[in-house]
Amino acid sequence: MTKAALEVIQSLALMCLQRLEGHLHETMVPGIAQILRERPKSSLFTSDKDAFLTSIRPDSPQAVKPYTLPRRPKLSDDVIFRFKDRKLWKKIDGMFASSYFSRSWVIQEVAVGREVFIVCTEWAIPWEVFARAYEGRSVLLFHSRNEHSQLDSGLAFSGIKDARRRYKDPEVAWDLASVLATFNYCKQTYPQDHIYAALGLVKVRSSSVPAIIPDCRKKAEEVFLETATSIINERQDLYLLGTQTLSSRRTMKSLPSWVPDWTAAPTEAATEYYSGAFAGLFSGHPTIYGQSLCVQGHILDEADHILPMEGGDKLIEIFSRLADGLLGKTIYGPFGSYLGRSNGSLEDAAPISLAIINISKKIIRFVTLLASVLTDLEQLIYALDCVVLPPHPLDSSILCLEALWSVFKPHSRIRPRPSSPPGEKLYLAVCWVDLMMFQGCLTSMPHTLPKGFEMWVHAVLTIRHSQNNALTRQLRELCAEHIETAIVKEEYRSYTKEDLILTKRGYLGRVPEGVVKRGHVVTILGGAFVPYVLEKREDHYCLISHVYVEGIMDMKTLPKDMKLERIHIK
Known part of the structure; x- marks a missing residue:
């Protein structure tokens, strides 16, 4: 990292701290109200004062020193941010989009590290400064990104920021299902590491469910099935079916349809619609036999027409x-x-x-x-x-x-x-x-x-x-x-294109594009946080997709005319 890149990163962090005051919750798109589609006529900064972050320096762990974010008020924004220097911004965007931040073991280390620094050549930047700089970069929509700043890369960095925020507090307990949600966009050489790295952040577990013991001799499919079984048995709900069960994105075809494929691209649109109240409509009493999931549910209707909507x-x-x-x-x-x-x-x-x-x-x-x-x-x-x-x-x-x-x-x-x-x-x-x-x-x-x-x-x-x-x-x-x-x-923006679904009885809803077909059934599964679309096979169903259904997402109780049955999913 050059000195010029370091200075721009410091300025991005300072601008973020100033402009997003009151919007500092670490979300994928921080401070939506503060996003800049056009460059303001005045300065990007809202104050001429420097900012100071207190941090432990890596070269002297016992010494607490302030890290300064200089304002440099005598310089114009063009000089400070070097907007015309494309090569410099390519390096900066490339750092934020680095695959390094999507590695599962790196996520774990950043999440639990007492003090974390980004070290590049002779420069060392506290993680908090680098994360604020990323947020500052995210709001500068008027300054175009280069080819490094792709959607998945940004989501990967957001995931590691989320891990740092969530898990640095040792007093807060997290179960495996919640931790795995942080690892949605991580990458690893061995798929099993997706699970094994997440285990290091789990702080609560039911004593009645056998613990998952890391074993590199097991195949990824075996580890994924073991993990899904453990989570469902422990939670007694279907929270797990969220982001990586969309049939069109799965790469491990031998996995049961209800087991997440943690090697596939996640589907954020599923958890967009998640509702704890919906999951509590009735208990699913999930039971797992080998590769089969049996759960209490209601067959709402059958898909009749699927229409593009853009x-x-x-x-x-x-x-x-x-x-x-x-x-x-x-x-x-x-x-x-x-x-x-x-x-x-x-x-x-x-x-x-x-x-x-x-x-x-x-x-x-x-x-x-x-x-x-x-x-x-x-x-x-x-x-x-x-x-x-x-x-x-x-x-x-x-x-x-x-x-x-x-x-x-x-x-x-x-x-x-x-x-x-x-x-x-x-x-x-x-x-x-x-x-x-x-x-x-x-x-x-x-x-x-x-x-x-x-x-x-x-x-x-x-x-x-x-x-x-x-x-x-x-x-x-x-x-x-x-x-x-x-x-x-x-x-x-939703990160999954969607179609309009129209059922035989007249329900309207949204489903991921190109996945649901006529004849697929819309179901309410006990303990599921959204409705799901299933495909009927000879003696069982296969999980196809989540679905948003207008008018039932906010149900408080299950109507009496909705009869429950045992649904067998493979």
């Missing part, structure tokens, strides 16, 4: 196919009751009574009046939101249209749901009107629509046919804002 531009296409009967089922109509949130049956979407029709006519006149006198769309939306309709059969559920939109929007712990712009129903009404106009059947639209959508549809038609240019412009801007929430930005 951002907001796919919404209208999929909505069109669901709405116009091309899939051969009328129950998927946009204004039908969504099965996943209904307390009744699909027939709940009964015709609206004459009394509500008469009230709807008054609402339409009210909408027309509002649109003619208001010039601010938010005021119009607020006024319409204040209109209260009489109860109707769909009050206990959401509509298929609303469920479809919910599936499209980013939502998980990695992809936090962005705050929604106002007027979500107005935007969905725009989608409906545009589809009807495109199909040339707007005149055949029902006279009344449930859940108050008639007033939103009429508001769209009134705005578009009026001379109120302000409302028309604001409506276009509103639609663009809503579409933006369905287009996954870099900081909300």
Whole structure:
């Protein structure tokens, strides 16, 4: 490492400490609110003061010395960070992306070391400085990365940072399943070391489950099966099925489908949707016989259609196919009751009574009046939101249209749901009107629509046919804002492309791209933190993928009509 590289790394760490104050939790994308897509007009630093980190120096273990991060306020950011020096930044990015940080034994050493230093030539940098520099580099999106900064490399470094944060406290106990999650992106010459390195960080174990004894004579498949069996027997849940059971990514074909393949690329999207409450719906009473896992579960439904979904531009296409009967089922109509949130049956979407029709006519006149006198769309939306309709059969559920939109929007712990712009129903009404106009059947639209959508549809038609240019412009801007929430930005990105899944009974959800096929079954397994898709074989099932299912992920209790059975997975 050159002196210039050291200075830039120190400056990145200082900038991180200053700009991300209050966002210093070590996540994969630190301080999302502080990410810089464009270079600020002012300095990247927020203070002219130096920073000091207290550390034990490797050349004198008994002496406590401060490590200085110099600010150098007389120099410009261009001089400090050397943004135009591509060769220098290639070296820096190459250091952060080094495969060294993905080695399983290195992760263990960094995790438990009392004081850790990055030593390169004559320079020694405390780990905390190097980690902060990595975080600082992560937020500089305006400064492009080179070929070294690939996704997996960044995740590997994040994993070792996470290990350091998690395991340096000797008072906190971790079981093997939790420790292995830290090793998702590690690499090793011998696959068995993935397990054996993690064992060094385990601090709690059930005395009733035999301990895993490292044995280099065992094959990797044998070690993986032994590990999965031990973890499931100890935890009595299916937490383990998260990141490395996706069928399309497995390289060890001889492993049972429920045993993680720790040599395969992990699938972060599975644990995005993890929920302890979902795992606690009912006990799975898992039992393992050799290579077979038997668990209590419920077969929810069967996959009927799998459709690609990539951002907001796919919404209208999929909505069109669901709405116009091309899939051969009328129950998927946009204004039908969504099965996943209904307390009744699909027939709940009964015709609206004459009394509500008469009230709807008054609402339409009210909408027309509002649109003619208001010039601010938010005021119009607020006024319409204040209109209260009489109860109707769909009050206990959401509509298929609303469920479809919910599936499209980013939502998980990695992809936090962005705050929604106002007027979500107005935007969905725009989608409906545009589809009807495109199909040339707007005149055949029902006279009344449930859940108050008639007033939103009429508001769209009134705005578009009026001379109120302000409302028309604001409506276009509103639609663009809503579409933006369905287009996954870099900081909300899922690391697995996804498809839309539609089941025979009408459930909507998301699955990893290109994995699930028609006829696969969606299941709720006792002790599993997400639903899973299984493939039926002659006398057993094979695990295919996790699945997000709209409307059941937040269930508190299992409905009485969901019957349990013993499910045999190989």
